[in-house]
Amino acid sequence: MKGTRLNPDKIARLVSEITVPPFFSTIIFFIYSFYLIPAKMQALLVASTLFFLTALVPTLYLIYQLSTGKINHRHVPDKTQRTVPYLIGGACFLTGFVIMSCLKVPRPILALLLASAVNVIVITMLNLKWKLSGHALGAAAGVAALLVLFGWKVLGISLVIVLVGWSRLQLKAHSLTEVIAGAALGFGLTLMQMNIYLRLF
Numbered sequence: 001m002k003g004t005r006l007n008p009d010k011i012a013r014l015v016s017e018i019t020v021p022p023f024f025s026t027i028i029f030f031i032y033s034f035y036l037i038p039a040k041m042q043a044l045l046v047a048s049t050l051f052f053l054t055a056l057v058p059t060l061y062l063i064y065q066l067s068t069g070k071i072n073h074r075h076v077p078d079k080t081q082r083t084v085p086y087l088i089g090g091a092c093f094l095t096g097f098v099i100m101s102c103l104k105v106p107r108p109i110l111a112l113l114l115a116s117a118v119n120v121i122v123i124t125m126l127n128l129k130w131k132l133s134g135h136a137l138g139a140a141a142g143v144a145a146l147l148v149l150f151g152w153k154v155l156g157i158s159l160v161i162v163l164v165g166w167s168r169l170q171l172k173a174h175s176l177t178e179v180i181a182g183a184a185l186g187f188g189l190t191l192m193q194m195n196i197y198l199r200l201f
Contacts, residue, residue: 025141135182
C-alpha cells in the first residue's frame, strides 16, 4: 500500500506542466475560437494559428535556449533569464493581434490577444525586481477570460488558480506572496483590459 501512495511533488509537477502559460493560453484561445466562430474550419484555422504564434514559437525558443545552455530549466526559475523569453512571448501575442485584426476575427479574441500582450509586458517589467509566478498569472488570466465570455456561471473554474498556486508552492518554485501577486495581477489586469477593449473595438 505504501508504494501506491500519491506523491504530492509528482502531482504538482504534472499540474505545472499542464498549465505552463503558453499552452494553457492555447486552451483558452481554442475555447474562444470555437465558441465565437460559427464556421468550424475557420475556427480551427484561427485557433491553430494562435497556437503556432503564442505557444509553439515561444516554446521552440526556450528549447533553443536550453540546448545552448543559456537557460538551465524549461520553466526558467532564474528571473534574470526570463526577460528575453517574456519579450518574445509578448511580441508573439502582438503579432497574433495584428494578424487576427486583418482576418477580422470576433472582438473578444482580439481583446484577449492584446490583454495577453500587455500582461506579458507588465510581468516582464516587474520581473526585473520580483519573480512573480507566471503560472499563477497565466491561470488567473485564463479564468478571467472565460468569465468575460461565459459570465459568472463558470466561476467554479477558478479552482484552477488554487491548484496551480498550490503546485508552484509545493515545488518551491515561488513564495506565497509571488503566487498570490501573480494570480491577482493576471485576473485583475485581464478582466479590466478585456472590458475596456471590448468597448473600444
